Amino acid sequence: MPQIEDEILTGQEAQELLKISRSTLWKLTRQKQIPAYRVGNGKTSKLRYKKSELISWLNSNRVDWEELES
DSSP states (O other): OOOGGGOEEOHHHHHHHHTOOHHHHHHHHHTTSSOOEEESSGGGOEEEEEHHHHHHHHHHTOOOHHHHHO
C-alpha cells in the first residue's frame, strides 16, 4: 500500500493542500516551479500532482526569517 506522501492529487486537491488559487497553481505549474503529470491526451487531458513533491517544494521555499528582518 502506498504511503500518504506518494498520494496522487488532482488540481483541486493540490490547491487545497497548498492553500492557493487555481490560477496560482496553474502559474506555478506553467513556470515549472512545481512538477505535474499529464493524464490522458489532447484537450481532455488532466494534470496530477504528487503530494510528496508538493511538500518538498514547500520545504525548499521555506522563509528564512533572518533574511526578512535584515
